Amino acid sequence: MAPKSRFTRLDAFTKTVDEARIRTTSGGIVTIVSLLVVFFLSWGEWTDYRRIVVHPELVVDKGRGERMDIHLNMTFPNMPCELLTLDVMDVSGEQQHGVAHGISKIRLRPAAQGGGEIESNTLTQLHEKAEHLAPDYCGGCYGATAPANAEKPGCCNTCDEVREAYAQMSWAFGRGEGVEQCEREHYAERLDQQREEGCRIEGLLQVNKVVGNFHLAPGRSFSNGNMHVHDLKTYWDFPEGKPHDFTHIIHSLRFGPQLPDTVIERMGGKNTWTNHHLNPLDATHQETKDPNFNYMYFVKIVPTSYLPLGWEKRTPGYDGSIETHQYSVTSHKRSLMGGDDSQEGHPERLHARNGIPGVFFSYDISPMKVINREERAKTFLGFLSGLCAIVGGTLTVAAAVDRGLFEGASRLKKLRSKDM
Numbered sequence: 001m002a003p004k005s006r007f008t009r010l011d012a013f014t015k016t017v018d019e020a021r022i023r024t025t026s027g028g029i030v031t032i033v034s035l036l037v038v039f040f041l042s043w044g045e046w047t048d049y050r051r052i053v054v055h056p057e058l059v060v061d062k063g064r065g066e067r068m069d070i071h072l073n074m075t076f077p078n079m080p081c082e083l084l085t086l087d088v089m090d091v092s093g094e095q096q097h098g099v100a101h102g103i104s105k106i107r108l109r110p111a112a113q114g115g116g117e118i119e120s121n122t123l124t125q126l127h128e129k130a131e132h133l134a135p136d137y138c139g140g141c142y143g144a145t146a147p148a149n150a151e152k153p154g155c156c157n158t159c160d161e162v163r164e165a166y167a168q169m170s171w172a173f174g175r176g177e178g179v180e181q182c183e184r185e186h187y188a189e190r191l192d193q194q195r196e197e198g199c200r201i202e203g204l205l206q207v208n209k210v211v212g213n214f215h216l217a218p219g220r221s222f223s224n225g226n227m228h229v230h231d232l233k234t235y236w237d238f239p240e241g242k243p244h245d246f247t248h249i250i251h252s253l254r255f256g257p258q259l260p261d262t263v264i265e266r267m268g269g270k271n272t273w274t275n276h277h278l279n280p281l282d283a284t285h286q287e288t289k290d291p292n293f294n295y296m297y298f299v300k301i302v303p304t305s306y307l308p309l310g311w312e313k314r315t316p317g318y319d320g321s322i323e324t325h326q327y328s329v330t331s332h333k334r335s336l337m338g339g340d341d342s343q344e345g346h347p348e349r350l351h352a353r354n355g356i357p358g359v360f361f362s363y364d365i366s367p368m369k370v371i372n373r374e375e376r377a378k379t380f381l382g383f384l385s386g387l388c389a390i391v392g393g394t395l396t397v398a399a400a401v402d403r404g405l406f407e408g409a410s411r412l413k414k415l416r417s418k419d420m
Contacts, residue, residue: 026405034398041390049383052309054372061303061369063209068301068325070205070214071258072103073251074359077115079244080194081105081201083218083235088205089228090212097167097221099205099214108198115198133157139181141165159187167222167231174233191234196242202251209303209365217358218244230356235291243291248359250284255301255363256324280329292336294355299363301327302370309374326370327363 076084086103088096107118138155144165146154156162159182166173175191176182205214218235221228238244286295306322338353378386 022406024402024406024409026409027402030398030402030405034394037398038391038394041394042387045383045386045390048386049376049378049380051377052374053377055375057371057373059369059371061367063303063369066209067206068209068365069256070207071203071252071254072205073200073202073253074216075108075198075200075249075251076216076246077108077111077198077249078247079199079218080191080197081107081199082191082194083244084199084201084216085219085221085230086201086205086214086216087221087228088207088212088214090208090210092208092210092212094208095223095228097223102205103201103203106200106202107194108200110196111198117200118197142179144169144171156181159185163220167220170222170229172231172233173220174231175237195238211364213360213362215356215358215360217356217360230358232356235357238291245288245291246293246295246357246359247287247289248285248295250281252279253281253361254279254325255327256304257322259306259322259324280327286333288333290335292357294334294336294357295359296332297359297361298330298332299327299361300329300366301325301363302366302368304370304372307371307373309376 084105085097086099088094088099108115109118137157138152139157139162141156141162142165144156144162145168146156147161147164147168149164150161151157156165159176159179162176162179162181163173175188177188179187182188201216207214217230219231219233221230223229235244281297281299302325304324304326306324308321334352334355336353336355336357
């Protein structure tokens with residue numbers, strides 16, 4: 001026998017000799033069942049440890065001087081591209097008239113002909129260039145001041161430059177009758193050719209992260225004092241019985257980049273982050289036959305960050321995080337001729353007269369920011385603690401069950417021996 005050490009009396013796990021142990025069939029069954037239970041619960045603990053959850057945090061958005069991307073894809077079945085204008089305005093005083101950069105207009109056949117694509121041109125390519133003119137040619141601007149972006153300073157060599165000059169003077173332009181540049185480029189004929197067409201507009205807008213709006217309305221836009229005005233003459237000049245209207249389909253509208261599909265799949269359907277993937281205005285369809293109709297969407301935008309698991313340990317400069325935005329929306333529509341909502345059962349709702357037909361998006365930015373951070377559901381120490389609890393708890397319960405079965409079997413044997 002080995003000599004006793006000073007730690008012997010500290011042993012909390014006293015041993016029994018093999019001769020004092022009794023092995024039973026029930027004990028073997030309990031052992032097998034307990035091992036299966038330990039394996040099953042340990043697998044569940046491992047799965048829970050490997051599970052990734054998203055913990056949302058709410059902080060004050062301290063970003064300054066940032067710009068926001070707006071991704072837009074809309075179809076107007078009864079509005080030709082030549083008449084459709086996209087403008088952006090915000091409370092900082094910045095205005096973008098007739099936005100062209102990053103935006104494409106795609107001409108569509110009339111709905112009666114299937115609405116398929118005719119051609120795809122960027123806004124800056126919609127007008128013919130006067131390259132065949134003499135080098136010393138300088139077209140007049142018909143009483144207006146030549147635009148600053150004219151190809152030849154002080155001249156209006158194209159119909160588009162004459163239109164721009166008129167817009168700067170806040171003058172209505174119409175079909176360009178009597179304007180040599182427009183007659184040479186067949187501007188009026190081009191308008192008539194597109195009268196029954198539709199238009200799909202898609203692309204990227206960059207705006208300041210302040211309160212503002214962007215809208216799609218007919219005719220060239222310009223500012224007249226504090227008023228934002230559109231030249232609607234060509235909009236009202238439609239063929240007999242074939243007016244334009246602002247029936248529209250919003251295929252997609254989002255603010256900032258979209259989450260990758262792999263992230264959405266990993267998040268599953270139980271996490272709040274997946275609500276961002278379903279942009280509220282996607283697949284919106286509004287229909288009207290009234291050319292005097294105005295649609296307004298009031299959008300509340302919340303800056304949102306997505307931080308993937310282990311983002312802080314990744315390469316500096318790219319940590320895999322995504323800066324984007326979530327939003328909620330409230331819509332409103334009205335006829336520009338005024339009236340009430342008697343047809344909807346609310347005669348007390350009165351609508352103001354006048355305004356500009358079109359589709360308007362008014363957006364407001366929240367000062368708070370949501371951070372969605374990926375984390376493991378458990379730490380490694382938590383996993384080890386749970387594993388020990390499973391093994392210890394299962395063996396303890398198994399020992400109690402085995403003890404109960406053994407005692408029960410012993411009592412039955414004693415009772416049977418007395419009866420005999």
